[in-house]
Amino acid sequence: MNNALLVNIFRFILLLAVQIIIFNNMNFLGYISPFPYILFIILYPVNGNKSGLIASSFLLGIIMDLFSNSGGTHATACLVLAYMRPSLFKFAFGLSYEYQTIKINEILSPQRFTFILLSVIIHHFTLFLLEAFQLLYIMDTLITILLSTIFTIIICIIIIYLIKPNKR
Amino acid sequence: MQQIFNFIFKNSNRILFLILLGISLFLTIQSHSFHRSKIISSANFLSGGVYEKVNNLNEYLNLKNENDILALENAKLRSMLFNVKDTATAKTLDSIEGVKLKDIIVAKVIKNSYNVYENYLTLNSGELQGIKTDMGVINSLGIIGIIENTSPKYSTVISILNKRTQINAKIKKSDHFGSLNWNGKSTGFVQLTDLPRLALIKIGDTIVTGGQSVIFPENINIGTIAKIYRDNVTNYYTLDVKLFNDMTNLGHVYIIKSKDREEVNNLEKKN
Incomplete structure (x- = not known):
């Protein structure tokens, strides 16, 4: 239990540092930046403290x-x-997700991919719509959302598989 | 009473979410409103310090670029020195005419953004060096932005690549003026709007800062006209202006102290 807390704090700091130092400066094609720091929210333990999250x-x-x-x-x-997040779990893994021992950072199953995809889409939609804050440039915003989502998902999956310790 | 507590305990997550959502939405909306500085900005010791460290590393990679820019500026200054007899041309060569050395603070850009609609820069000097809100920021090529927030050691600049900026600008040869905005499309171009149709313009003309601004001195370079849009309904032109500056690659910048600003502002308040 204590171990999980430490892992989460470590992940929080590491992801933020990597995001700010590397990924924020990664302006692919001039305007597309990935936001893999949301991996902290995606990888937070399923049965962890909700208020804490x-x-x-x-x-x-x-x-x-x-x-x-x-x-x-x-x-x-x-x-x-x-x-x-709980609703996304319910959608991706079925109603009884709380009784299963779900771990996101394991082999990429369709359920896990659905969950990551939906999480990234929700985050990026909110982020870019609030950033633009007007409907005048809605097409540009939608294109940015689409491209950034693809970029973030690719980098998230790469990070998960790079860092995941291969126990088996 | 018991029931109120029960309700709070039962919905503690939802209440926490709603409170925090309220705070973050307030911050978002506040940051989009005109004429108000941000509460949360990168002019503070935490992000300023981190960006300074990161920038120190990046600087080594950009030394060659920075050297080229300095060499160009040197060449220009040298040409001014040699052509000093010709007083007619010396005036046009000097791009920051009317600005004395003691009115300028040199700072370094430690964080630059250009990929969103509202872009800001962070500089590594602040109130201790004498920087105050609403000072103009330029470099050897042209204007960059206006100081927005300051902390003792750092300051943020609202870039010309920001939808909230409006800067008074004019055609260099004719004194017709308009206001400079950005439409959020390309980092190399800004838009000059509300330029009267009477102005005789052609592609390639130089745009400089206008005399109406109390933030910038007159005649600081901005860019050249790249495209002209005629609006048949109103009597105004809209121009695409190609910036002299590459806003994606900024090193050292100059901050201009305007001594007259308070006097002008006080005078205008009386109206």
Whole structure:
């Protein structure tokens, strides 16, 4: 139990550092940036403390906002994702997800991919719509959302498989 | 009473979510409103410190670029020095005419963003060096932005690549002025709107800062006209202006202290 807490704190700091130092400067084609820091919310233990997740997601987002001068957009997007997470689990893994021992960072099954995909889409939708904050450039925003989502998912999956210790 | 507590305990997650959502939405909306500085900005010791460390590393990779820019500026200054007898041309060569050395603070860009609609830069000097909100930021090629937030050691700049900026600008040869905005499309171009149709313009003309601005001195380079849009309904042109600056590659910048600003502002308040 204590171990899980330490792992989460470590993950929180590491993902934020990598996001701010590397991925924020990665302007692919000029405007597409991946946001793999949301892996913290995706990989948070399924039966972990829910209030803890919501509070730490808010903190995660606020720190991102602090570093990228984006007001409160990252905080809002992270909060929405953290709050929707149980429903996403229910959708991706079936109703009885709480009794299964689900681990996201294992072999990529269709369920796990669905979960990651939906999480990234929800986060990016909230993030980019709030960032644009008007419907005048809706087409540009939608294209950015699409491309960024693809980019983030690829990098998330790469990170999961790079870091995952192969026990078996 | 018991029931109220029960309700709070039962819905603690939802209440926590709603409270935090309220805070973050407030911060978002506040950051999008005009004429108000952000509460959360990268001008603080935490993000400023981190960006400074990262930038120190990046600087080594960009030394060659920075050297080229310095060499170009040197060449330009040298040409001014040699052509000093010709007073007619010396004036046009000097792009920051009317600005004395003591009115300028040199700073380094430690964080640059250009991939969203509202872009900001972070500089490594702040109030201790004398930087205040609403000072103009330029470099040797042209304008960059306006100081928005300051902390003792760092400051943030609202870039010209930001939908919230509006800067008074004019055609260099004719003094017709308009306002400079950005439409969020390309990092190399900004838009000059509300330019009267009376102005005689052609592609390639230089755009400089106008005299109406109290933030920038007059005649600081901005860019050249790249495209002209005629609006038949109104009597105004909209222009695409190609920036002299490459906003994706900024090193050292100059911050201009305007001594007259307070005087002008006080005067205008009386109206």
